[in-house]
Structures are given as C-alpha cells and as structure tokens.
Amino acid sequence: MTEQDKVREVIRLKEQAPFAFDTQHAVLVVVDMQRYFVRCDYPLAQVFEKLVPGVTSGYFERVRQLVVPNVQRLPACFRERKLPIFFTATGCWMLDGRDLPGWLKDLDKLGLAVLGERVFPVVNDPSWEIDEAVAPMTGEVLNKVSSGPFSSTRLDQILRNAGVQTLFVVGLTTDVCVGLTAREAADCDFQAVIVGDACTGWSEEMHRVGLEAFSFAFGRVVRTDDAIRLLGSRVYAGAVATPTV
Secondary structure, three states: OOOHHHHHHHHHHHOOOOOEEEEHHHEEEEOOOOOOOOOOOOHHHHHHHHOOOOOOOHHHHHHHHHHHHHHHHHHHHHOOOOEEEEEEEEOOOOOHHHHHHHHHHHHHHHHHOOOOOOOOOOOOOHHHOOHHHHHEEEOOOEEEEOOOOOOOOOOOHHHHHHOOOOOEEEEOOOHHHHHHHHHHHHHOOOOOEEEEEEOOOHHHHHHHHHHHHHHOOOOOOHHHHHHHHOOOOOOEOOOOOOOOO
C-alpha cells in the first residue's frame, strides 16, 4: 500500500464507526452558490481562463451536471422537516472592496491586472446573488467577507440559539469555502458533514484531496442520497458507507 492508500484506509475504518445525530437539530448550509461561482461569464472564471485557457471547463461541467442537481434536492428535504437552511455568499460591502481580507484583495488585484475589473462583487450586485437554480427564501442568505462564515457573520450565535447540533455543508468550492465552513463548524463543536457529491473544486484532484483531508480529521463525508436517507429518521445512529467522490 502507498502512504496515501494507508491514509484512505484509516478514513474508511474511521467512517465505519456509528454516526449518531438527532435529525431534529440539523441545518443545511449552502456555500457560495452565487452566479459568479456557478456561471462562466463573470470575472472570476474569466481571469483564470485568460491565464490558462480551458482551466475552468471541467469545473463548470461538474457544477452543471453534478453539484446543482444534488444541491437542488436538499433544501426541500430540510424544509419538509422544518429544519433551517442558510446560504452563504461572498461579497464586499464597500464599493472598492477594502473590507475584504488580503487574499481576496489579491485576487481582485489580479482581476484588475488581467481584465481591468475586480473579481469579487459588491453585495446585491446581480453577480453576487445566489443562482436561480438553487434560489433561497427570504432571510436565508448570509454575506461573508471571509472563506468561512463563522469569522465574519453571526452564524455561530444563530445556530446555537436555534439549538442546532449538526451541519450538512454543500456548495462551492470543496477545498476552499465548503471545507473551511465545515472545519470551522467542527472547531466550534458542531457535528460537521460534507455532502461530497453536492460540491466540487476547480479540479477533481483538489476536490478529492479536500474531502479526504476533512474526513481524516474533522467529520463525515456522505453522498446526497445518504443525506436524504439520514434525515428520514428521527435519530440516526448507524454507519454510513464511505463515499468514493
């Protein structure tokens, strides 16, 4: 076995342990399913394409064919059970983007250098909106100026006030904002679950590595079908098959 094979075996054995949670205290967090992450005709993708033509084609294909259809299935499941849903969005409040952290400002500078325009939109700009394919309801969107929502929104307090114990996390992208949202949740003592076929990264390798790093230490990775099945019972305490995504 290679070193990585051994790590994967640890993950496989770890995820055979019982997975206990109360489905009445779960929340769905849909991360950054905004137009400028879901569609290819906005500066974020255009910058990468200008640098390396074709670099985003696989990403947007996976978003269309896998992520959007699977994310679409989950909100109805949560709303049916009167469970909370939050959609995070990344955007600046200030018109010049000065309220963004340095790493996002650096991407904005790259956009200005390559395209002559910034990458990250202002809150309520059409490109900032959650894509219509997974449209939220009123009051479900939280804007953040960070990769994870716990450091720049009131999500932590909201979840604690609502008695939430378990987060199911989906969206874009696996290795950046999805992964950090789930890791922050785990650090804040929530049970964190990433729905692995309801997210993706800029490459399949980045997606795979992001999921493996998370499941090795922080929480569970399940498929959309598994998540829906888990939510079908009042309390679930069984094992979940290790996903291959």
